[in-house]
Amino acid sequence: MAATRPGGGESAKLRVRPVQAAYRQVAEQLRDQIVSGALPSGSRLPSETELGSMFGVSRSTVREALRQLASQHLIDTTRGVTGGSFVAAPDAGRIADNLGGSLGLLVNSRGMSVDNLIEARLLLEPHAARLAADRACEQDLAELRRTVEGTGHLDPDEGFTVHWDFHTTLVSISGNPLLHVMCSPINAVLRGRMHRDRISRPAWDGIDEDHVKIYEAVAGGEADIAETLVREHLLGLKPLYERMED
CATH class of the missing domain: 1.20.120.530 (GntR ligand-binding domain-like)
Known part of the structure; x- marks a missing residue:
């Protein structure tokens, strides 16, 4: 039975979706852009700090999102001065x-x-x-x-x-x-x-x-x-x- 407000009317019936963890939302948005071709193979992603600023999340959240994308072979991450995260080339x-x-x-x-x-x-x-x-x-x-x-x-x-x-x-x-x-x-x-x-x-x-x-x-x-x-x-x-x- 729907809840009744103090004024007598019934409360609104809401349809909600569970909120995903922040790193999953970041990974999902990046994945969509990679799969759609908006981020082509070889593209260098912004740094963790830049991505954190763009998404309004911490670096640790960005790092977890990138780790998830790497596990799915969607990005490759390298270390060093010229390193960073790059959109992976497809491998059949x-x-x-x-x-x-x-x-x-x-x-x-x-x-x-x-x-x-x-x-x-x-x-x-x-x-x-x-x-x-x-x-x-x-x-x-x-x-x-x-x-x-x-x-x-x-x-x-x-x-x-x-x-x-x-x-x-x-x-x-x-x-x-x-x-x-x-x-x-x-x-x-x-x-x-x-x-x-x-x-x-x-x-x-x-x-x-x-x-x-x-x-x-x-x-x-x-x-x-x-x-x-x-x-x-x-x-x-x-x-x-x-x-x-x-």
Whole structure:
């Protein structure tokens, strides 16, 4: 029941949001400007004293905000006469690693299922193969070819790595770095959870054969075929992934 004022009327019903700690508010405003491009890569931020004056907070608050941004790899801080805090240059590999860790936590907490990851992979990787068939240069194809060797003579761990290298390379030669950032964390989580000891030798041989066919389609510039082959290949692997949750 709403409170009643001494004069008889009811008090106003307020919608409020909890006030964030000061350092979080400073970090959030700086993050927004970095992500939006208002502060481009390489930009030097004002000193801690200057930022404190601009935001009306203490140096220790600014320092904590900068520490948070550095932990998110949004800024780099150096010491010395020419030091300071600078907006970090984007690094696709580092971004993908960070996303992979977050996805792993979600899967482990059951906030996301392996099925969700497989579904996302089916949306992304076949299209990456199509782009690779259209765009890959000779150097790209040579890199992909190195990952399609038969793995029967390799020990299981080494062969397992080669199989994943094929998919990582295929996406990386699509010419779209964003696809690499999106696919890498998904594959990293699936790779970490796959029970390789449950995969038979004939299954590994079938995977090798699929990779060769996909490579040949990409090398031949056959975009439709490459896309179809990757989709069929991933669907064929789906039962292996589903066993992860057994």
